[in-house]
Amino acid sequence: MRGITKRFPGVLANDQVDFEAAPGEVHALLGENGAGKTTLMNVLTGLYRPDEGEIRIHGKPVEFHSPRDALNAGIGMVHQHFRLVETLTVAENMTLGWHTPRFWLGARVGRRQVRDVSESLRMAVDPDARVWQLSVGEQQRVEILKAVFRGSRVLILDEPTAVLTPQEVEQLFATLRVMAREGHSVIVITHKLHEVMAVADRITVLRGGKSVATLPVSEATPRSLAALMVGREIAEARRVEREHSTGELVVEVANLTTPGDRGGFAVRDVSFGIRAGEILGVAGVAGNGQRELAETVYGIRAAAAGVVRVNGKSLRPGDPRAAIGAGVAHVPEDRLGTGLAPSLSITSNVSLKTYRTAPMSRGPLLLLRRMHERARALIKRYDVQAPGPDTPVRNLSGGNLQKLVLGREFDGEPRVLVAAQPTRGLDVGAIETVHSYLRQAAADGVAILLFSEDLDEIRALADRIVVMYEGALVGELDASSATVEELGLLMAGGRAE
Amino acid sequence: MRFERRLDQPRWLIFAVPIGSIAVAFVLMAIVLVLTGHAPGPTFRRLLDSAFFANGALTATFVSSTPILFTGLAAAAAFRMQLYNIGGEGQFYLGAVAAVGLALYLGDRGLDSTPVYIVAMALVGAVAGAAWAAIPALLRAFAHTNEIITSLMLNYVAGLLLTYLIIDSHSYWRDLESFEGQTFPLGKTIPEQANWPSASLDAFGGVLLPLGFGVGIALAAVMWIVYSRTRFGFEIQVIGDSPRSARFAGMRLRRKILAVMCISGAIAGLGGASYEGDFAFQIDPTGLQTSFYGYTGIVVAALARYNPLAVVPVAFLLGGLLSAGYTLQGADFPSGLVGVMQGLILFCALAGEVLVRYRLRIGRRAPRGVEAQAETAS
Numbered sequence: 001m002r003g004i005t006k007r008f009p010g011v012l013a014n015d016q017v018d019f020e021a022a023p024g025e026v027h028a029l030l031g032e033n034g035a036g037k038t039t040l041m042n043v044l045t046g047l048y049r050p051d052e053g054e055i056r057i058h059g060k061p062v063e064f065h066s067p068r069d070a071l072n073a074g075i076g077m078v079h080q081h082f083r084l085v086e087t088l089t090v091a092e093n094m095t096l097g098w099h100t101p102r103f104w105l106g107a108r109v110g111r112r113q114v115r116d117v118s119e120s121l122r123m124a125v126d127p128d129a130r131v132w133q134l135s136v137g138e139q140q141r142v143e144i145l146k147a148v149f150r151g152s153r154v155l156i157l158d159e160p161t162a163v164l165t166p167q168e169v170e171q172l173f174a175t176l177r178v179m180a181r182e183g184h185s186v187i188v189i190t191h192k193l194h195e196v197m198a199v200a201d202r203i204t205v206l207r208g209g210k211s212v213a214t215l216p217v218s219e220a221t222p223r224s225l226a227a228l229m230v231g232r233e234i235a236e237a238r239r240v241e242r243e244h245s246t247g248e249l250v251v252e253v254a255n256l257t258t259p260g261d262r263g264g265f266a267v268r269d270v271s272f273g274i275r276a277g278e279i280l281g282v283a284g285v286a287g288n289g290q291r292e293l294a295e296t297v298y299g300i301r302a303a304a305a306g307v308v309r310v311n312g313k314s315l316r317p318g319d320p321r322a323a324i325g326a327g328v329a330h331v332p333e334d335r336l337g338t339g340l341a342p343s344l345s346i347t348s349n350v351s352l353k354t355y356r357t358a359p360m361s362r363g364p365l366l367l368l369r370r371m372h373e374r375a376r377a378l379i380k381r382y383d384v385q386a387p388g389p390d391t392p393v394r395n396l397s398g399g400n401l402q403k404l405v406l407g408r409e410f411d412g413e414p415r416v417l418v419a420a421q422p423t424r425g426l427d428v429g430a431i432e433t434v435h436s437y438l439r440q441a442a443a444d445g446v447a448i449l450l451f452s453e454d455l456d457e458i459r460a461l462a463d464r465i466v467v468m469y470e471g472a473l474v475g476e477l478d479a480s481s482a483t484v485e486e487l488g489l490l491m492a493g494g495r496a497e
Numbered sequence: 498m499r500f501e502r503r504l505d506q507p508r509w510l511i512f513a514v515p516i517g518s519i520a521v522a523f524v525l526m527a528i529v530l531v532l533t534g535h536a537p538g539p540t541f542r543r544l545l546d547s548a549f550f551a552n553g554a555l556t557a558t559f560v561s562s563t564p565i566l567f568t569g570l571a572a573a574a575a576f577r578m579q580l581y582n583i584g585g586e587g588q589f590y591l592g593a594v595a596a597v598g599l600a601l602y603l604g605d606r607g608l609d610s611t612p613v614y615i616v617a618m619a620l621v622g623a624v625a626g627a628a629w630a631a632i633p634a635l636l637r638a639f640a641h642t643n644e645i646i647t648s649l650m651l652n653y654v655a656g657l658l659l660t661y662l663i664i665d666s667h668s669y670w671r672d673l674e675s676f677e678g679q680t681f682p683l684g685k686t687i688p689e690q691a692n693w694p695s696a697s698l699d700a701f702g703g704v705l706l707p708l709g710f711g712v713g714i715a716l717a718a719v720m721w722i723v724y725s726r727t728r729f730g731f732e733i734q735v736i737g738d739s740p741r742s743a744r745f746a747g748m749r750l751r752r753k754i755l756a757v758m759c760i761s762g763a764i765a766g767l768g769g770a771s772y773e774g775d776f777a778f779q780i781d782p783t784g785l786q787t788s789f790y791g792y793t794g795i796v797v798a799a800l801a802r803y804n805p806l807a808v809v810p811v812a813f814l815l816g817g818l819l820s821a822g823y824t825l826q827g828a829d830f831p832s833g834l835v836g837v838m839q840g841l842i843l844f845c846a847l848a849g850e851v852l853v854r855y856r857l858r859i860g861r862r863a864p865r866g867v868e869a870q871a872e873t874a875s
Contacts, residue, residue, distance in 0.1 A: 300744055321747030330745070338745050341738040348734065352746040355731050364727045 004053035006039050014038040014050070015209040016079065019186040021154065026176050028196040028217075029189045031206035032204035032229055032453055037189045041156050045077045048391050057154075074150025078143040080159045084131045090114065091127035094146045099370035117149045121182070123175055133369035137168035143173065154185045161195055173199045191229070191285050193222040193492040203230055226488025228322070230455045247276030248449035251297075251416050256306035258289075258296045260471075265304070267469040274416070274447040279438070281462025281479060282451045285491050289471035290451045294420040298330040299323040299336070310416055324353055329414035331405055333421045333451070335398075341406045346386055347375040349393050350408055374411075382407035383433075397431035405435055417441060420451040435461060455487050469493050510853050513799070518849030522842045529837055537832070544838075547824040548817035555704040557824070560776055562816025564589070566713040567768025568794020569812050570720060573628075573803040574632055576760035577724060577735040582758055584633060584648030585765040586657030586791025588626035592769025594662065595625035597670060597687055597780050600773070604688035614691040615708070618770045626766015628758040629655065634758030638751040644758070652791065659782035670780050684779035693774035709771030713809070716764065720805035733757060765791065793819075818842060 004051060006014040014036045042048045044055065046064030052105045054061050057073055060452030064070045084093050095110040114127040116267040124142050130137060140160065147155055157176075161169045176186050176199055190196060196203055204214040205228040213228050223275040232326040246404065266289045274280045275470045284290050296302035297308050302318025309315070323330075332338035340349050354360050359370050375389035382403045386396055393401065402422065419438065423431040438461055443449055452458045458465055462479040467490040475490045527537035547554055569584040575582035580828040582588075596618035603614060632651060636642035662668045664682040672678030672685040723731035735754055736743040744750060768790070773867035777784070797815055822835040 115574045300741075300743075319747075320745060321749075324747045332745065337739070338741050341735045342740050344734060348731070351731075352742065354734065355728055356747075361728050364729060366726055366731055368726070368730060 001040070001044060001055050002053055002054075004040060004043055004050045006036075006043060006048055006050050012044070012209050015393065016053070017206065017209070018214075019044075019204055019211060020214075021151070021187050022336035023183050023185050024180050025201040026186045026188060026199055027179050028200035028203045028223060029187060030191060030193075030196055030203055030204065030229060032191060034128075035206040035229075036209040037206055038158065038274050039209075041077070041158065043086050043188070044070065044154075045075055045156065071150060071152070074151055074153040075156070076150060076154065076157065076162060077156045078140065078146025080148060082139050082143050084139060084142060084272050086128060086132040089130055089133075090125055090142050090145075093131055093142060094127075114145070114149065117145055120179055121145070121148065122176065135168075140168075140172065141175070143170055144179075148179075148184075153183075154187065155179065156187045156189065158189045158258060159191075160188060161190070161192065169195070192228075193225050193488070196220075196225065197222060215316050222489065222492060226492065229482060230484050230488060238400060247445060247447075249273050249277065250311060251449065252309040253297065254307050254309070256293070256296060256308065257304045258292050258301055258415060259304050260289075260292060265404050266471050267296060267303075270306070270468075270471075270473055272473065274449060276415075276445045276447055277442050278464070279442050279448040279450055279462045280460035281465040282449065282453060282468055283458050283465055283487055284451075284453070284468035286453055288468045290468055291420060292471075293334065293468070294330070294418050294449070297323075298328055298332075298418050300330075324412075327413075327415035329412055329417045330454075331402075331409055331417070331419040331422050333424070335401045335405050336394065340393050340401065344393050344402065345375075345390045346379065346384070346393055346396075348369050348373040349388045349404065350389075350411075352408065353412060378404070378407045380410060403436065404429065406434060408435065410441060414441075414446055414497045417446050417448045418451075419448060421453065422450070423454065423457060425450070453486055459484075459487075467491055502755040514849045514853050515846060521849075522845035524570065525841050525845070526838050527817040529834075529841070531646065534833060535834075540825075544818075544821050544825060545765065546821075548821035550704070554817075554820070554824075555701065557820045558813070558817040559707055559710055562813045562814075563707055563709040563775060564768055564772045564790040565715060565787070565793045565797050565816060565819075566710060566809065566812035567716075567771060568765055568791050569797030569808040570713065570716055570805055571765035572795045572798035573759045573770065573801060573805055573808055574720060574755055574764060576798055577803045578757050579732045580637075580737075580754060580757055580761075581645045582630060582633070582648050582761045583645050583795065584630060584651050584762070584791070585794045586789065587648070587652035588629045588765035589769040589772070589791050590652075590655040590659055590785055591629040592622035592766025593768075593773045593777070593785065594658065594780060595766070596622040596770035596773050599672040599685070600687035600691040601669065603683055604691060608688075609690055611690050611692075611694070614688075614692055615774065617854065618768055618774050619712075620642065622770025622773075623767040624764040626769065627763040628678065629766070630758045630762020631755070634755045634762075637758070638671040638754045643768075656782075656786050659780060659785060663780055663782045672779070684781055686779045687773065691774065692778060693856075695775070706752065707771075707775040709768075709775040712767070712771060713812075716767075717805040717809050724805065729756075765794070768794075795841055796847075799850070 001017065001019040004014050004017045004019070005012075005157070017036065017040055019029070019040060029037050029040070040046065043050045045330075046067045046069050049064070054266065055064070062073055074238055085096065086098065091111045093112045094114050107367050110125045116124065117125075118125050123145060125145060126140060131142065134142065137318065160172060176188070180186050180201070193294070200217050202214065202216050203220055203225065205212050205225065207229060237311065253273070254271050256267055256270045257265055258267035268289070270293060272280060282290055282293070292301060296303050299315060299318055299320040299322055307314045308317075310326040311330060313326065315326055315328075330339075336342055348371075353375065355366060355371070359367065360374070361367055372389055379382070379386060379389060384396070384400050384403050384407070387402060393404065396404065406422070422438065423434050433446060435457070438448060438450070450458065450462055459479055460480060465477045465479050465482050465487065466473045467475045467477075467487060469491065470493070523541065530537045530540055548558055549555060564596040564733070568589055571585045571588065572582065598617055599621045600614060603617065608614065615689065629651060630648070633644045633647035636647050637644040662670045663684050667673060670684055672683040675683070677683055687852055695705040695707040696711070697703045732743065732748050732753055735746065736748060736750060740750060772790070773779075793815070797808055797812050801811045802816075818839055822839055825836045
């Protein structure tokens, strides 16, 4: 892939990216969230068409119009969320929708072919087992076999270890090495440094949509990769030093433990405190429990153990209304899905949390005119680009959605703000605006819990930084002296030396 | 040819599409009529005539419209929150059973006042419908059971209850005294004072407007205010659009599920009470179970886009069609053909809905990948 550029409205997802994978190697594609890894692979698998650049396979330029083209060219993908029919057998899943000329000759032929493929790769899978009976690791194996069975010579795995146990990870890596030895190209998308070191032959690092380096694993160390990934040369620039807050302790979180969506615990025994006017940054690689922690503090998610106190009063767990009543505001990670009602108007969304009381309602009746006025004022003050207060919010761009949510949350004059990835997906100008809002809120005495995967952002805004890894807080650093290397290592599960 | 989602829906579409759908339906019906050897023109004239214009046609239309007005409102009330109460049918039965039961009891006690009968029947009908709806509501709120399945299944239970009360037992509802009642299982008739009055509209040639229809119109207006102007309605809108965001905003989802489902059931139950007080005066298990008022109400609500104000005209028009169907059928016109005609109108109306949300693209070349795929497949 040469000079791949892909633009989305307001975002440059891939900017002149070069990428190559040779037969017989495991190539890791490393980068933070939003660095453009997934976009690049979606271009390679034909889901997106690049705005610029070309793709060559075995030296021949190709043009993909649909995922089907890419599949025919031998490019297979194993998605993070498996695409298997749970009630069918392994063999049926692998042959499903795949037009071999004599498909109707029956399940026997399919089964034999499945067995041949699985033996050639030394991956034991029972072709007659039904998918729902298999463990997650086995299902992933089925996905890999399916891709190989369909003639893939290039196999892309998107965050393949996210759902696996350590033992399954070992097995997977062994499989990937076998596949490489058989002459396949294996591309692994990841942001976990130790896995890269364990499995990859070569590494390409993406940052901010650009490929910043391609190097063999022998020349890389976790430290150097972390620095490449987060880009330290721009790291120091933006920090604004402030007085350390000496305000009262507003938020106290003690021994918080929260169940995860996939069983187990997403948040493990987390404790911290935030003073008025202080910004506590939570750094970490996506999926280490940050979202769940934010939701537990705000009350969307109920804790299994532990307590959240605001101004000394503990909040009723799992009840956002208690948090709202105590002055906790929340800018959720998934703005459109959690913070807004997409097909309702800006007016409705602005009043989403204040409709219950005066001045937005009197008794059971809503005061629609006041809601309208409030929406209009907020659109103006936070510079939301929208045709008018009646526009459904799903028609707004990402940056404007974020301004709307921030505006609404600040408007309630909160004492505590839980901000999860507040600048994700925004362009530079919007990021600056959001940062200035956050700084202003802190200056006004709001206690802020800031979640971000962008280390520059955390280091620029936070007073203290804690790092979250596998649901637990693994280190606390002073933001003014924390280095990217230290943070990167903690984030990747390494210990500070 | 393919469908693309419309980014914006022009306002005129909302009116143009239903009218266009009806036109298409009449064209299709004409084809069916010609194929079966009937003249389309006179048949259509007879259809419209017996629905709206003939002597007594409007009175008959109101008889068909009133029950589906209630069940339509009931479905709209729940569907607005994306709570799919398919149990309007059963809730309607329960309302009818409770209202008749109470009217019979009050009659035995010698009650004489028609207004008291009306209020008592309406209240007990609504309560019974709400109670029947509370079963799927509780299951949904506390056990995350799919309310479509549970409310649908309870319709059959309610149907069996009707059969049991009149045919399989000597219940309070069954007529055991009259001659007909002794030869054939029949429901006991409620006292005459318990019959709901109807207004005679002299301006329209003495058309009888049943009390139930008036109640339904008032209910539609109240519902419209509640849904668009109150905190409760706002919460329903938000929950219907995004339950996650509703939780985020501190709304109590369980309570809303219970409340909305019970309101929906209460409206259907009130419909059952009105049906008995206005027209039936006794429990007729077969008649109730073959009218499908509850299911037709879902169609009414869908055509009205869950807007309570729109439910009124839709119920009226659909009621006209149903009632015309009854008068149309006869020796030369099989009842199956009436069913086909009604089905065509409903089908076209619902299919037209797609065009409001999606646009049809014709003549664009399929992506090359698809063609290549088609070649390898063949």
